[in-house]
Amino acid sequence: MDYTKVEEIKDSIIIRDIKNFDLTHIFECGQCFRWKRIASDNYIGVAYNKVIELEKKGQDLTIYNSNLRDFNLIWKSYFDLDREYNSIKDSLSEDQLLKKAVEFGHGIRILTQEPFELIISFIISSNNRIPMIKKVIDNICTRFGERLQYKGEIYYGFPSIDKLHLVTLEELKACSAGFRAKYIYETCKAIYENKSSIDSILGLTDDACHVELQKLSGIGPKVADCIMLFSMSKYSAFPVDVWVKRAMQNFYLAPEVSLKGIRIYGRDKFGALAGFAQQYLFYYTRENNIKV
DNA sequence: TGCCAGGAAAAGA
């Protein structure tokens, strides 16, 4: 457990002595798209149809617009607070490059986000840049999500499958999804018609989950790895995007090794902690703009 | 204007 205690104080909760927790590291490491930076120690975002505001002061984290019930039900697992990141970091730091990456992104935590939201979000991420991904997701939420309020501002939750499967291909295109609109449309249909049940995918082993996710339209190896890592607690996933590819080819492998080969090597090298290793590597190489 | 970034699907070898 990476905190000592939780207190509820009128519409907010305070988590004391929180360890391995940095808002910037968590929200800027490419795993989520719906958090808005107010300041380095202050973010507002929407998850599980709730708006919350986070503020980190010293070693304490305050979650505004929440309560103890939601903390136990949602936020404790969302922020992966029961996990001791020190042991993960110590283990990964035996590798010299990883040691640097871990020091750089010392406050990263892997979130447990909503699987359906992540399936759609990472379909949108394919061949797409982060600002554009955020814009498309925002368009979808604004048009089809539940309307929420906080401090007089309007926010929108991510639409449920019950809502999104009714949306037409044209409406999805109008959200600037481009060629991915068709993938979203088809995947929503498949999930809604229960050809592919999210709950049953959740129960699979990591390898079976990776295979099963790729049966959905618009999901290949990288997107499947992201979904299982960021929403299904399957930590042997090793998403290989252009940044991780650069890092791996630069520091561990020959330049001609394929994406598939890089994934196999990463999972073999880092085992059950591959997903954590990938996150530290991704954040380190992207923030430092390490290319070649 | 043209070119680039960014993964999956479909076509080709």
Next chain:
DNA sequence: TCTTTTCCTGGC
């Protein structure tokens, strides 16, 4: 099975 081409959008 592996490799190449096409898809869409915003920014330079």
